[in-house]
Amino acid sequence: MKDLEQKLKNPVWYSLNETHNTSLIKYDGVQFYQPNTCSFGSFFDSGKTADALTTHSKITEKFFLVSEKDTPTIDDKYVVLEKKINGCQMVLKNLVAVEITEDIVLLTQEHIDEVYDLIWLVMPGFYQKKGFEMGKFFGIFKENKLVAITGQRMQTDDFIEISSVVTHPDYTRRGYAKQLICHTTKEILKEKKLPILHTNKGNTAIPLYEKLGFKLSRDMNWWLFRRK
Template sequence: MSNLEDQLKNPVWYSLNETHNKYLIAYEGVQFYDQEVCTFGSFFDEANTLGASRHYVESTDSFFFVSENKTPIIDESKIVLEKKIEGCQMVLNQLPEIKISEDITLLGREHMDEIYNLIWLVMPGYYRRRTFEMGNYYGIFKEGKLVAVTGQRLQTDLFIEISAVVTHPDYTRKGLAKQLIAYTTNQILKVNKKPILHTNKGNLAIPLYEKLGFELTRDMNWWSYRKIGS
């Protein structure tokens, strides 16, 4: 069995091996999510990404390879690199005492469209409607409207990733994201797993994550690809 440190070096791979195995699409030593749920791919040997990515783009117009320090190989006649997102991984050291004053709701399938619309309003590109299936989502409502959300994405028997930390532009600077992250972190700790998150380098939210007890641990890069002609 793999240990936590090994899993955190390749979190997409191990999520698909364990908790999210039902979403696994495997080609020639490369593992992808079912594109209706998530378009992340993972590998250990970048030589395998050439053929595997050719297969995967038959079912999706775009996807990401996620890797700490390796560069995928692609067929440039079929696939174009749109951008490399230089990211980083943060792992919880110790959660400080945070007062939760907002009513936080465990979101259900009936909220799927609201979650999707809010995330795409603020942070388009990653989230698909069925991404909701990857873990629990929590939200804050104001006047019957979902205005802030936090979700769980990649996960194994050892860790759960906090993701989709989004607040509607009309409700920022009110501490909603801080309370949601703290609440979600506590839910992860209750099931004896390590809370982690990923963000891009230089994100203005990193100081907030650090105040909530998260520490930068390693690079984790997202290579964004698009099928030529799409």
């Protein structure tokens, strides 16, 4: 039984071994989510990543490996490193509650298209519609329009990651993200799990997360590869 600290060092791996096991694609020493759910993969031994990446590139064009410190190896005849995103992990230390003035709604299957469209408007890239099934999503509506969301992504028996913190550009600076993060954090605590989140280093949202009681815990880097 791995302890919480070990799981936090490799959250993709343990999410796939526990809560998200039905989404697991397993190679020798490397694990990925099904591409139509999430583009993340993980590893422990960088010496085993080259063969796995080559094989995985046959079923999806672009994908990530997520690691705290280790650098994956590739076979550059088949796979190209497109970029490395220098990220960090934050964990909840003490929740700082904020006043909830908005009606926060638990989103359902009928909202999948709206969630997808809002995320791709603000953060175009790799969110898949089946990513909605990774955890709960919450939203704020204005004039029957979804304008802000938070979601849950990686999770194990011990932690749940807050993700997809997105506000429509026409509705920023109204405190929606702050209220949604606080609400989602409380929902995770009700399950007796640790709220965590990931972001890129230098993100202007980090001070907001810190004000809500999160603290920086470690580096967590995203290596984006593509099929050659």
